[in-house]
Amino acid sequence: MKITILCVGKVKERFYRDAIAEFEKRLSRYCRLELVEVTDEQTPEGASAALCDQIREREGNRILAKLREDSYVITLEIRGKKMDSLGFSDLIQQSAVKGRGSMVFVIGGSLGLSEAVCARSNAAVSFSDMTFPHQLMRVILLEQIYRGFRIAQGEPYHK
Secondary structure, three states: OEEEEEEEOOOOOHHHHHHHHHHHHHHOOOOEEEEEEEOOOOOOOOOOHHHHHHHHHHHHHHHHHHOOOOOEEEEEEEEEEEOOHHHHHHHHHHHHHOOOOEEEEEEOEOOEOOHHHHHHOOEEEEOOOOOOOHHHHHHHHHHHHHHHHHHHOOOOOOO
């Protein structure tokens, strides 16, 4: 199975990059993992709602350009479905059972995702009602994917 994490912006802090690298290494025994970054837009302080919509749309167009038609797309959205780690593991495994060769998890930028990206999504997942920095969300997502594979294999990790 191939899993792609499609993200807006680059990871700047070394500690995030180190954590991401660790989970890439751990996941290599379960799946082919690809991290794809699209350029983020600078958002000026006090940006109007219209400008924020334009920024989301430009970032969204970059995301949509990276998606294949046959990809199963899961967006990370605050209004997505909340689930526990067992449910998330099941989501990943059901995708494999249904013969989907690839899953793409999409993490938006600091303003979130465009409506067009949300509309393209096959499923929307929310990790919390809280807002997380999108760089940290990559680490959280990778950890949960890893946890999901461990659960599915009946391996110790999930507590």
